[in-house]
Amino acid sequence: MKKKPLYSPIEIFVLLMKYAKLSIKSILEYKFDRVFITIAIFCREMISVVVMFLILTRFVRIKGWEYNQMFFLYSFLFLSYSVFVLFFAGMRDFDNMIYSGEFDRFLTRPLGLMYQIVASRIDLSAALGHGIVGIILFANTAFSVGIVWNAKNIFYYIVVLLTGAVIQASIFLFSACFSFWTYKVDNLRNMIFFNARRISGYPLSFYPGIIQKLLMFVVPFAFVNFFPAQYFLRKSDMSSYWNGFLYMTPVVAVIMFLLVYAFWKKGVSRYSSTGTAM
Amino acid sequence: MRAYVEFAKKAFQNNIAYRADCVAGIINAIIMIFVNICVWKAIYEDEQAVDGVQFKMLITYVVLAFLMQCIYAMDEYRIENKVRSGSIGLDLLKPINFSGYIFSYNVGILIFRVVLQLTPALIISIILFKMLPPFSLTMFALFLVSMILGYLVLYCLNFIVWISSFWFYWTFSLVTIKDAAVMILSGALLPLWFMPQAMVDFINLTPFASIYYVPITIYLGQMPMEEIAFALLKQLIWVLGLFIVGRLLWRSALKKLVVQGG
Numbered sequence: 443m444k445k446k447p448l449y450s451p452i453e454i455f456v457l458l459m460k461y462a463k464l465s466i467k468s469i470l471e472y473k474f475d476r477v478f479i480t481i482a483i484f485c486r487e488m489i490s491v492v493v494m495f496l497i498l499t500r501f502v503r504i505k506g507w508e509y510n511q512m513f514f515l516y517s518f519l520f521l522s523y524s525v526f527v528l529f530f531a532g533m534r535d536f537d538n539m540i541y542s543g544e545f546d547r548f549l550t551r552p553l554g555l556m557y558q559i560v561a562s563r564i565d566l567s568a569a570l571g572h573g574i575v576g577i578i579l580f581a582n583t584a585f586s587v588g589i590v591w592n593a594k595n596i597f598y599y600i601v602v603l604l605t606g607a608v609i610q611a612s613i614f615l616f617s618a619c620f621s622f623w624t625y626k627v628d629n630l631r632n633m634i635f636f637n638a639r640r641i642s643g644y645p646l647s648f649y650p651g652i653i654q655k656l657l658m659f660v661v662p663f664a665f666v667n668f669f670p671a672q673y674f675l676r677k678s679d680m681s682s683y684w685n686g687f688l689y690m691t692p693v694v695a696v697i698m699f700l701l702v703y704a705f706w707k708k709g710v711s712r713y714s715s716t717g718t719a720m
Numbered sequence: 721m722r723a724y725v726e727f728a729k730k731a732f733q734n735n736i737a738y739r740a741d742c743v744a745g746i747i748n749a750i751i752m753i754f755v756n757i758c759v760w761k762a763i764y765e766d767e768q769a770v771d772g773v774q775f776k777m778l779i780t781y782v783v784l785a786f787l788m789q790c791i792y793a794m795d796e797y798r799i800e801n802k803v804r805s806g807s808i809g810l811d812l813l814k815p816i817n818f819s820g821y822i823f824s825y826n827v828g829i830l831i832f833r834v835v836l837q838l839t840p841a842l843i844i845s846i847i848l849f850k851m852l853p854p855f856s857l858t859m860f861a862l863f864l865v866s867m868i869l870g871y872l873v874l875y876c877l878n879f880i881v882w883i884s885s886f887w888f889y890w891t892f893s894l895v896t897i898k899d900a901a902v903m904i905l906s907g908a909l910l911p912l913w914f915m916p917q918a919m920v921d922f923i924n925l926t927p928f929a930s931i932y933y934v935p936i937t938i939y940l941g942q943m944p945m946e947e948i949a950f951a952l953l954k955q956l957i958w959v960l961g962l963f964i965v966g967r968l969l970w971r972s973a974l975k976k977l978v979v980q981g982g
Contacts, residue, residue, distance in 0.1 A: 475890060482893035485900040493909045497763065500914045505762050629741050633748050641755050648762040653755065 448552055457553075461561040469566050476567050483571025487520065490643055491575060507645055511675055514583040516643050518667035520576030522606035523639075524569045530611035531563035536618035537628055545713075555710065556703075589674045598673060605695035606666040610635075612698040613661060615706060622709030638663050647679035658687075662698070665691045723816055724824035731795075731828025736836075745790065746841045753786045753845060777940055778911070780851040784936045785908050787841055788867065791833045792874055792931070794826045796895050800885035808977070819879070819970060826875065855941025862948055866935040869955035873930045874902070876962035883966065886973035907933030927958040 449457070469476055494516065498509040507515075527534065536559060539545040548558045589595060617631035638656075642663035646654050658664045665687070672680045673688045680688075735742070757779055764775055799822060802808040811818055845851055854860035881898045885891045903909055905928035912920050912933050923929050934951050937943045943951060 475893075478893040482896035482900075485897045489900050489903050489909070492904050496910055496915055496919075499916065501763050504759075505765060630744055633744060637748065637752060637755075640752075644759050644762070649755065649758050653758070 454557070458561050462564060465562070465564040466566070469564070479567040480570045483568055484574055487572055487575045490640060491516065491579065494643065505645070505648060506678060508587075510583040510586045511671075511677070512644070513579045514587050514675070515645060515667055515671040517576050517579035517583065518603070518606065518670055519639055519642060519663075520572045521580065522603050522666055523610060524573035524576055525603055526607035526610045527565040527572070528569040530560055530607065530614075531565040531568070532559040532561070533611045533615045533618065534565070535563055536615060537621040537626075540618075540621045556706075587675060595674070599670075602670040602673075602691045605692040606670065608695040608699055609662055609666055609691070612695070612702045616702045619702070619706050619709045622713050634661060642667055645677070645679065647682065662694050665694045724820055727821055727824040728828035728831065731825045732832045735829060735832040742836055746837055746844075749786050749790050749837070749841050750844055750848070753783050753849060756782045756786070757849060776850075776852050777942075779849055780940060781911050781936055783845045783849055783851045784939060785932055787838055787845065788870075788932060788935070789908060790837050790841060791830060792871060793829075793833065794875065794878055795829060796878065796882070797891070798822065798825065799882040800889070800891045803885045803977075804889055812974075812977075819966075822879070822882075823875070830871070852940070854939050859938055859941050862952070863935055863939040866938050866948075866952060866955060869952065869959060870931045870935050872959045873927050873955060873962065876959055876966055877902075877927060879966045880962065880969060883969045883973050886976050902928060902931060905929070906931040907936070911936075927962060930955040930958050 491513075494512065495509075498504070498512065503509070504512070532539075536545075539548075539559065539562075544562075548555055548562075551558065584591075613635055614631070617627050617635075620627045638661040641649070641653065642657060646657060646664050646668040649657075654664070657668075669683075669687045670691055672683075760775070760778055760782065764778075799808075802811060808818075811821070854863060877898070881891060881894050884894055888894070905923050905926060907929060908931070912923060912929060915923075930951075934943075934955060938948055938951070
């Protein structure tokens with residue numbers, strides 16, 4: 443027997459807007475702090491950009507990659523991370539929801555759990571901090587690397603940006619699942635995630651095989667920036683990869699999300715509270 | 721004095737509890753060094769100098785910079801936590817010097833990291849990356865002195881940022897901005913010799929070069945003897961200058977302190 447959903451899609455959407463409004467309100471409560479945090483995140487993210495810029499002013503090009511191509515490649519990382527923390531910050535902070543007992547409150551409400559997790563968080567500071575870096579890089583490079591911005595390319599760009607965000611969200615949700623079994627893995631996760639991201643700032647072909655494999659099949663950042671950028675740039679180093687990879691970003695995102703979601707479901711089914719619920 | 725030794729010991733023991741993090745930190749440092757060397761290899765491929773002395777020096781620079789980052793890591797939020805939780809009130813009642821306590825606590829962390837992170841990471845790096853030995857024994861001794869001074873410069877700079885928690889309560893933003901400045905301007909990620917002259921001139925007016933760049937160039941033998949004396953003196957002056965600023969801030973912070981409940 444199929445259960446009739448409690449709410450219509452319209453009601454769900456209206457509720458989502460209410461959640462968003464609440465999040466924005468709580469952010470605006472501490473305007474000065476939030477602006478300051480945004481600036482701090484911006485500065486932190488600019489470290490690697492500035493270093494790359496300084497290297498490229500000295501060396502002009504690396505393995506045939508011009509400076510605007512390098513920064514175009516890099517811009518994917520910032521923009522898709524920005525999308526990720528704007529829409530899926532709840533997945534990033536999920537382990538904290540378990541420790542603080544916030545998750546227990548979700549369990550008592552007549553709404554989908556994943557919906558509540560996603561709806562309850564917007565990290566505007568991080569989204570802006572990363573987003574501004576991304577926009578600066580994009581605006582400076584997107585029109586000088588020889589891309590024709592026709593409807594097809596724009597569509598492709600938007601799809602890879604969104605699905606790239608889903609890939610990153612899946613990585614975070616995967617590590618958060620371990621908190622169901624009370625393993626604390628956030629330090630390890632941050633180390634793996636943020637370093638993989640830093641590594642992906644440079645073209646995949648710069649690295650030896652093992653690192654390439656890791657970035658393609660373990661922490662698949664190659665599908666967040668390298669292959670999408672290659673779709674536009676078609677550098678010669680693409681010849682050593684299967685051409686189909688250019689279109690695999692959405693596929694990787696869907697497969698990863700479904701696998702992680704199944705794992706997460708399993709976690710929820712055997713979840714017992716930490717006892718800190720408010 | 722004994723009390724401070726005990727604080728350092730305590731910090732050392734606290735850190736032992738996080739063995740898994742410690743091992744992860746070593747692996748992380750090795751991977752980041754490896755990745756950076758890959759990027760530099762890619763950069764130098766066009767210049768056909770990958771096997772030259774210059775390139776070996778660059779690799780050594782990268783290894784040293786990352787290993788120093790390992791041991792230069794401090795407990796950035798200890799003062800902030802104490803201020804926000806109010807437990808600083810109790811600490812101030814104790815017959816100890818609070819800044820001395822914070823310093824010895826960080827020295828404990830430093831010793832922990834030297835013994836359990838730096839030593840294994842250094843051995844692995846020597847085997848894997850074939851870094852150059854120190855230019856000479858004298859240079860190595862001077863490198864150690866300069867590295868200790870570099871640590872103190874960074875510590876005094878950090879202390880000023882930490883103390884700001886008396887006014888701001890949350891210091892994440894300031895700490896992060898400070899870190900960004902240190903990472904770029906101190907040569908932790910990119911040797912100063914690759915930077916444009918105007919930028920180097922600016923950096924020379926700041927304490928940042930004293931933290932990473934000066935010790936590493938001494939190790940590599942890239943700095944003439946007469947310049948070393950000057951560089952060390954400059955480091956010492958920065959330590960004293962920043963220390964005095966920290967003391968002054970500390971005094972006004974105490975006047976500012978408000979503890980709710982404690």
